[in-house]
Amino acid sequence: MNKIQTTVAVTLLSLIPGMALSAGNATEGYxxxxxCHACHGATGMSTQAIYPKLGGQQQDYLSKTLRDFRDGDxxxxxxxxxxxxxxxxxxxxxxxxxxxxxGLTEIKDK
Ligand code: HEC
Numbered sequence: 001m002n003k004i005q006t007t008v009a010v011t012l013l014s015l016i017p018g019m020a021l022s023a024g025n026a027t028e029g030y031x032x033x034x035x036c037h038a039c040h041g042a043t044g045m046s047t048q049a050i051y052p053k054l055g056g057q058q059q060d061y062l063s064k065t066l067r068d069f070r071d072g073d074x075x076x077x078x079x080x081x082x083x084x085x086x087x088x089x090x091x092x093x094x095x096x097x098x099x100x101x102x103g104l105t106e107i108k109d110k
Contacts, residue, residue, distance in 0.1 A: 024059065024089075029097030032090050035082065044098040056103015062095035 030042075036054075040046045044055025054062060068074035070083040070091070086094070 024063070024092030024094075024096030026093070026096040026100045029093035029095065032086075033094045033097055036094070039078075040098075043101045044103060045101075053104065054098040055101035057098060059095045059099035062098055063091050066091045066095065 033042075039048075039051040040054050044053055044057070046053055065074060066083050066086065067088070069076065069079040070086055072080065083091075
């Protein structure tokens, strides 16, 4: 592939939903999320109703909402604080960790 073909291919790939190029590293995300475990659980299965479950959530949703908390576009006193020092890379890694967990299992009763 020449340079133009590569650019076109990369651009097309980035348009496919769920194929973000900065995929995040789940193992790094686990290490970076230890502060979060107290409320959300290590695998994102919090046991208290006031703390949302994160396990198995879509990665793009998790990274967007974390950026929103960090940047003040979503207001919550607790989460604005806990996200304040996260870099974009930290957010992608943490989102990758929680997204890779099983989370709630859909019940298919037919
Ligand atoms: C002291 C408890 C506490 C800690 C620690 C904490 N959170 Fe939260 N988190 C909350 C609460 C409470 C909410 C619900 C906020 C709201 O109502 O908007 C929340 C919401 C969220 C959401 C949004 C979930 C959704 O479904 O919209 C994400 C994502 C999240 N937290 C990630 C994190 C991450 C990542 C960390 C660590 C950097 C962290 N939290 C640390 C209490 C906590």
